[in-house]
Amino acid sequence: MTLNMPHPVKDPKSGIYYIRVRVPADLKAAVGRAEVSKSLRTREPSEAKKRFAVEYAAIQRRWTALRATPESLPLKQIVSLAGRVYHRLMETLEDEPGESLVWEQVARLNITAARDDDSLERWYGPTVEEILIDEGIAIDQVTRRRLITEIKRAWEQATEQQHKRSQGDFSPDPNANRFPEWAPEGKPSADAGPTLSDLFDRWKKDHLANGKSENTVKDFAQKFDALKKYLGHENVGRISPREISEWTDHLRHELGLTPKTVSGKYLAAVKTVFRLARSKFLIESDPVEGVSVKIPTKVKSRSSGFTEAEAKRVLTAAQKVFNQQSNMAHYNKLACRWVPWICAYTGARAGEITQLRKEDLTVVNGIPQITITPEAGSVKAGKYRDVPVHPHLQEIGLLDFIRSARSGYLFHRGTSTPAEALKRSGNARDKIAVWVRESAGITDERIQPNHAWRHRFRTVALNANIAPEYIRAIQGHAGGTAAESYGEYTVETLYREVCKLPRIALP
Known part of the structure; x- marks a missing residue:
């Protein structure tokens, strides 16, 4: 006897695949129908099979939950289930929480939802059902009321944290670890x-x-x-x-x-x-x-680095950033003013430059140099390097800017926490990328608005007859051979090579 295994069903008119599963006889009364049917939103057979597997597993979990005997859960498990609501909301809106007014309105709605038991059930009941189906469990009425209360608390906690984020405060929630890991009682030994x-x-x-x-x-x-x-x-x-x-x-x-x-x-x-x-x-x-x-x-249809015209366009805009009316923060303006120029003459990663500090500028044997070091934040190779400052950067006032800056980070306010400083350096880097697109007008998606300097530098350096080993030392690339890990180039040697780079003449 051949068994008909569940499989995607193709609609003859639209060509879209569906999942159609008969409801078990013992569950028809609870489900309210004899068949579950849902579009898989694809006409591709292979994709339909993958989506079918996911949907079919979800349906089976629902059957399990409906068949489960209602049970009472201890508070630890209840709080753990409620934690899913908190973590889901925090993860979904991790990078972009939206406007503060939205979360203020949500906070008011939370108060309205807590007026009485009926409001709590209407507001949080569907979330309870979703969690129970995911776990394939059923709970008694006392546990349900407690779970709704804890989900309400989790939602309020997430609302408060998202409101903080919407105002620019992305510090960790000190109470986020109050939710224990879900560990149902009677867990099979196979799960050990x-x-x-x-x-x-x-x-x-x-x-x-x-x-x-x-x-x-x-x-x-x-x-x-x-x-x-x-x-x-x-x-x-x-x-x-x-x-x-x-x-x-x-x-x-x-x-x-x-x-x-x-x-x-x-x-x-x-x-x-x-x-x-x-x-x-x-x-x-x-x-x-x-x-x-x-x-x-x-498919590569252009160079990964800025063209000469694009480079000049960005650098011209950088020189004018303080002359334009905008709501950009002062430190972000400083980053847009100087980081592109520094990247143009060093080939450094933008994130390595946004973490520069005043003390990273030194003068050795009369040659100014900047030190790119993991102590300031993050360096991909995990190794510091000293990069001489090109004469053109000196002429346009980079050294004067650094010397007149207060101690600490040049392009953000800094912090006593290394992780927070690293995050702020990354934020400054990202702000520059947006500025290059929106203000400098470099909209070609085939190049990266920050990393294109790194590609351009290598091209310009090679054309200026700078040897590859010097380029690697300046840019911080790993050496091609083990022998290159021995010894270091002096500042005089690297300055000699850096000076070979042609000046960028703006119109």
């Missing part, structure tokens, strides 16, 4: 073993012990949070290679990330952590091993 957080914490410990960047830790944490959100759990033993592959598809097709980003950022981060866990015998098998994302060959 390390969690994603366990593996990440072990990698983080090794990473920082090796003196590597805290910025990478933050970046990897975001990637792991995305994976945990997709899986709905943290148990490593339950993760299969197929689920990792489906996660990469989700990042591409549902969230719109490019194959390069998915492969080089998200998948690479997860692979790095799992590889370490495997080497430390924390796991027996690696579900990420063998998973890959095909990156299509990129």
